[in-house]
Amino acid sequence: MNADRPTSSAAEGHCDDLLLDSQLCFALYSTSLLMTKVYKPLLQALDLTYPQYLTMMVLWEKDGLTVGEISTRLLTDPGSLTPLLKRLEAEGLLSRTRSREDERVVIVELTDQGRALREKAKSIPGCILAATGGSVERLRQLQGELLELRGNLHDSL
Numbered sequence: 001m002n003a004d005r006p007t008s009s010a011a012e013g014h015c016d017d018l019l020l021d022s023q024l025c026f027a028l029y030s031t032s033l034l035m036t037k038v039y040k041p042l043l044q045a046l047d048l049t050y051p052q053y054l055t056m057m058v059l060w061e062k063d064g065l066t067v068g069e070i071s072t073r074l075l076t077d078p079g080s081l082t083p084l085l086k087r088l089e090a091e092g093l094l095s096r097t098r099s100r101e102d103e104r105v106v107i108v109e110l111t112d113q114g115r116a117l118r119e120k121a122k123s124i125p126g127c128i129l130a131a132t133g134g135s136v137e138r139l140r141q142l143q144g145e146l147l148e149l150r151g152n153l154h155d156s157l
Contacts, residue, residue: 067106
């Protein structure tokens with residue numbers, strides 16, 4: 001054995017912080033991937049992708065938002081929303097119009113079909129709750145902790 005090289009157990013002891021399963025980012029990332037997989041068949045029944053579903057939820061909360069307001073709500077770049085919004089418009093779920101006051105501003109509004117889709121989506125949260133195996137209380141607690149973490153990260157940028 002080479003005396004200049006640490007033994008594997010000594011090396012492992014110094015690197016525990018770099019183990020994949022020790023990383024908060026990986027726990028969040030892998031959970032997000034699995035959550036999206038749970039949503040996929042539910043959203044296929046609505047003919048929506050996950051990002052489209054998030055966008056529709058924003059509009060179900062408050063209709064008539066600008067692209068910038070939707071982007072801010074979803075923590076995304078406004079430019080990345082344009083193709084998604086075009087597809088939702090082509091599907092007849094929303095309309096996009098330029099503001100009369102400032103033609104650079106695009107206002108997004110639900111169509112009757114887009115509002116009706118909300119009724120079809122009402123069963124999704126219950127399906128997700130069942131898939132997690134948790135209680136509503138525990139998931140609300142976890143959600144609160146994640147929102148606090150997100151706020152802290154946002155503040156650190």
